[in-house]
Amino acid sequence: xxxxxxxxxxxxxxxxxxxxxxxxxxxxxxxxxxxxxxxxxxxxxxxxxxxxxxxxxxxxxxxxxxxxxxxxxxxxxxxxxxxxxxxxxxxxxxxxxxxxxxxxxxxxxxxxxxxxxxxxxxxxxxxxxxxxxxxxxxxxxxxxxxxxxxxxxxxxxxxxxxxxxxxxxxxxxxxxxxxxxxxxxxxxxxxxxxxxxxxxxxxxxxxxxxxxxxxxxxxxxxxxxxxxxxxxxxxxxxxxxxxxxxxxxxxxxxxxxxxxxxxxxxxxxxxxxxxxxxxxxxxxxxxxxxxxxxxxxxxxxxxxxxxxxxxxxxxxxxxxxxxxxxxxxxxxxxxxxxxxxxxxxxxxxxxxxxxxxxxxxxxxxxxxxxxxxxxxxxxxxxxxxxx
Ligand code: FAD
Numbered sequence: 001x002x003x004x005x006x007x008x009x010x011x012x013x014x015x016x017x018x019x020x021x022x023x024x025x026x027x028x029x030x031x032x033x034x035x036x037x038x039x040x041x042x043x044x045x046x047x048x049x050x051x052x053x054x055x056x057x058x059x060x061x062x063x064x065x066x067x068x069x070x071x072x073x074x075x076x077x078x079x080x081x082x083x084x085x086x087x088x089x090x091x092x093x094x095x096x097x098x099x100x101x102x103x104x105x106x107x108x109x110x111x112x113x114x115x116x117x118x119x120x121x122x123x124x125x126x127x128x129x130x131x132x133x134x135x136x137x138x139x140x141x142x143x144x145x146x147x148x149x150x151x152x153x154x155x156x157x158x159x160x161x162x163x164x165x166x167x168x169x170x171x172x173x174x175x176x177x178x179x180x181x182x183x184x185x186x187x188x189x190x191x192x193x194x195x196x197x198x199x200x201x202x203x204x205x206x207x208x209x210x211x212x213x214x215x216x217x218x219x220x221x222x223x224x225x226x227x228x229x230x231x232x233x234x235x236x237x238x239x240x241x242x243x244x245x246x247x248x249x250x251x252x253x254x255x256x257x258x259x260x261x262x263x264x265x266x267x268x269x270x271x272x273x274x275x276x277x278x279x280x281x282x283x284x285x286x287x288x289x290x291x292x293x294x295x296x297x298x299x300x301x302x303x304x305x306x307x308x309x310x311x312x313x314x315x316x317x318x319x320x321x322x323x324x325x326x327x328x329x330x331x332x333x334x335x336x337x338x339x340x341x342x343x344x345x346x347x348x349x350x351x352x353x354x355x356x357x358x359x360x361x362x363x364x365x366x367x368x369x370x371x372x373x374x375x376x377x378x379x380x381x382x383x384x385x386x387x
Contacts, residue, residue, distance in 0.1 A: 018162035021169030025305030025322035027124040031075040034127035045137035071323035092214035165301040171310035195284030203233035252276030296344035309355040315362035
């Protein structure tokens with residue numbers, strides 16, 4: 001299917017933008033392009049992710065910061081997302097003996113807002129010029145013709161062309177693979193020795209099992225666990241730990257022993273049986289930092305979000321930086337009259353240094369945390385200061 005116009009005089013009204021990846025950043029991007037009047041086709045490899053209760057292996061709630069809110073505001077999404085968000089007024093530190101100590105955020109009245117991962121795809125569909133194509137996995141695309149090949153759920157392949165390809169397909173971007181073949185494309189990726197695993201703490205008698213408006217933290221030297229509240233009154237507990245340590249825990253009894261030693265107060269709240277089962281539901285997930293440059297390929301393709309800059313989550317800014325990509329791109333579109341041949345290089349020029357700085361800060365935080373293993377405060381302080 002050829003959606004492209006091949007007409008330099010065509011306006012946004014009849015130009016087609018293909019957003020590959022319908023995650024957080026892809027969905028927001030779809031809103032931005034649709035608001036400008038483009039025909040937007042979003043291609044997402046998963047089935048309709050809004051119907052999934054859990055997006056496998058991904059936290060369902062994320063800390064939304066000022067930069068993320070600004071990006072949502074520009075397309076009128078801030079209020080909707082914020083109204084469904086959960087405000088966190090303070091951090092709650094759980095010590096080994098079960099004592100809980102609140103640490104308020106910096107300024108009086110300052111809160112961190114948690115948003116739900118699946119809220120942005122809903123918003124994208126409110127534009128009549130946007131079509132969400134689920135179960136469309138990008139297999140490949142041609143830098144010469146711009147043709148993209150997708151694998152559909154029925155096993156058929158579909159070829160599609162558009163005027164602009166926006167690669168929002170995450171840290172392991174299939175769109176980015178073609179960039180790797182280009183001369184003078186810089187790319188690096190670094191895995192850290194820590195992994196993460198998510199567990200659910202269910203409600204008790206229909207209510208949150210712990211105080212809800214807090215970021216709960218169990219700092220334990222080389223590892224830590226955090227818990228964030230969800231709208232359904234569960235908590236998502238995320239255990240960050242070196243892979244070596246994960247590998248030492250191989251049986252249900254060892255899980256209980258481990259939790260008894262480090263997080264005893266959580267066993268009755270998560271439930272011993274659930275703990276033994278859910279700990280092994282998914283393997284611990286790796287965390288990768290990806291940097292690349294440039295973010296564009298001619299006037300045909302541009303990378304945004306984790307596809308351009310995956311960061312380790314110890315700064316709480318990955319999604320927020322991706323949202324800001326959309327905002328910055330939109331501003332450049334205004335400045336340069338939607339001329340892709342000028343907008344794309346300018347976006348690279350402006351955005352690469354900022355995104356690389358965020359990736360560096362996130363990695364710096366991680367390294368700091370590891371090198372100050374004997375200082376409980378240092379271990380999590382910077383992480384929580386930014387979330
Ligand atoms: P993704 O969310 O990865 O979405 C990419 C989409 O592309 C997916 O839906 C995927 O299915 C689709 N896709 C992939 N390949 C293809 C293909 N070949 N064809 C079609 N579609 C494809 N950030 C924050 O700002 N605040 C936080 O509090 C925070 N907490 C985090 C906690 C953890 C444990 C982790 C791991 C990350 C956290 N992040 C946080 C980072 C945040 O999750 C990411 O930055 C964000 O998800 C990036 O969004 P994205 O849309 O670019 O990529």
